[in-house]
Amino acid sequence: MIHAMSEVDDIIGRLTDGETLDEGEFAALVAHGLEPEHAESRERLRRAAVEARKSVYGNDVYVRGLVEISSYCRNNCLYCGIRAGNATADRYRLSPDQILECAEEGYSLGFRTVVLQGGEDPFFTDAVLEGVIKAIKSSHPDVAVTLSLGERGRESFARLREAGADRYLLRHETADADHYARLHPKEMSFENRMKCLADLRELGYQVGCGFMVGSPGQTSATLAKDLAFIRDFRPEMCGIGPFVPHHATPFASEPRGTVEMTCFLLSVIRLVHPRVLLPATTALGTIDPKGREKGILSGANVVMPNLSPVAVRRKYELYDNKICTGEESAQCRFCLRRRVESIGYRLVVDRGDYRAG
Numbered sequence: 001m002i003h004a005m006s007e008v009d010d011i012i013g014r015l016t017d018g019e020t021l022d023e024g025e026f027a028a029l030v031a032h033g034l035e036p037e038h039a040e041s042r043e044r045l046r047r048a049a050v051e052a053r054k055s056v057y058g059n060d061v062y063v064r065g066l067v068e069i070s071s072y073c074r075n076n077c078l079y080c081g082i083r084a085g086n087a088t089a090d091r092y093r094l095s096p097d098q099i100l101e102c103a104e105e106g107y108s109l110g111f112r113t114v115v116l117q118g119g120e121d122p123f124f125t126d127a128v129l130e131g132v133i134k135a136i137k138s139s140h141p142d143v144a145v146t147l148s149l150g151e152r153g154r155e156s157f158a159r160l161r162e163a164g165a166d167r168y169l170l171r172h173e174t175a176d177a178d179h180y181a182r183l184h185p186k187e188m189s190f191e192n193r194m195k196c197l198a199d200l201r202e203l204g205y206q207v208g209c210g211f212m213v214g215s216p217g218q219t220s221a222t223l224a225k226d227l228a229f230i231r232d233f234r235p236e237m238c239g240i241g242p243f244v245p246h247h248a249t250p251f252a253s254e255p256r257g258t259v260e261m262t263c264f265l266l267s268v269i270r271l272v273h274p275r276v277l278l279p280a281t282t283a284l285g286t287i288d289p290k291g292r293e294k295g296i297l298s299g300a301n302v303v304m305p306n307l308s309p310v311a312v313r314r315k316y317e318l319y320d321n322k323i324c325t326g327e328e329s330a331q332c333r334f335c336l337r338r339r340v341e342s343i344g345y346r347l348v349v350d351r352g353d354y355r356a357g
């Protein structure tokens with residue numbers, strides 16, 4: 001027991017010294033890292049993560065304007081409130097013109113990155129998306145366009161990249177194939193998720209992966225695989241936030257992820273891959289009123305205010321009690337600026353590109 005305790009402190013020490021850890025060490029770190037006797041090491045880890053972030057990105061926290069373009073989805077991910085099987089979901093879809101208006105609003109608020117996220121909605125064919133991406137790019141060549149629209153074929157990713165899309169967020173959800181199968185319907189596969197990520201990278205996108213913290217079936221062994229995947233894949237972005245149950249999904253009564261584990265993992269990821277763009281997510285802000293501030297203080301350096309029309313926001317309900325569904329975009333922006341400045345950071349609205357070494 002005593003041996004196991006000092007081993008964790010030793011692993012944290014080596015991580016903060018910049019050493020590369022193996023999967024077994026990641027597993028021990030995740031299994032024991034939150035125990036009370038490691039509080040001091042944990043604080044050292046958090047500080048080292050903040051320093052690592054500062055040495056690459058200074059005190060800047062980047063903003064991405066998020067437009068939730070559709071809550072229609074053909075998929076049936078067990079955790080997600082907008083899964084096809086949720087017959088009680090109130091669905092909406094923005095028209096291309098509405099999406100452009102949101103992007104325009106983001107531009108006038110100063111945002112130079114727009115993220116188009118949505119369920120896998122067959123309405124958004126390559127041709128429709130191409131039109132939207134080209135329209136944004138032709139009026140504002142200085143805006144980075146990020147897509148987060150789930151799995152598509154390589155040809156589709158290629159066309160959208162050709163049309164001007166710069167970045168793509170596709171959380172891998174878990175790097176363990178059995179765990180992936182527990183979270184997804186049998187029509188979906190871990191292999192295809194990984195193939196999408198590989199295709200996106202080959203096509204020249206800046207790629208984001210990520211996972212939920214505390215998803216049903218997650219263990220220290222599956223988390224160790226996630227960390228090893230991030231270490232090896234070196235994504236430009238990595239989205240992690242707590243799993244939060246949605247009442248109309250098979251996981252309705254599963255426990256949610258914790259702020260402590262999410263923040264701990266944010267620090268670990270920052271040290272495993274110091275240059276990664278790491279958001280303090282809305283899900284983290286949902287389970288704790290100061291969640292996003294805590295995320296930034298653990299090594300995150302991105303926030304994603306909502307630019308969706310207020311009338312539809314409540315309908316993009318991935319999980320229960322999601323925050324920021326009532327405010328106008330400008331209010332979200334000022335709220336986030338206040339939050340970021342209250343902890344001594346600077347909200348920066350430019351493109352906020354990944355800084356390659």
Ligand code: SAH
Nearest residue numbers: 079080118119149150171242243244318319
């Ligand atoms: N359809 C797109 C976008 C999905 S929504 C795609 O498949 O990539 C973006 C992310 O929200 C998902 O990748 C998932 O990790 C997260 N999410 C979904 N349901 C959630 C829940 N109940 N709690 C927390 N995060 C959730």
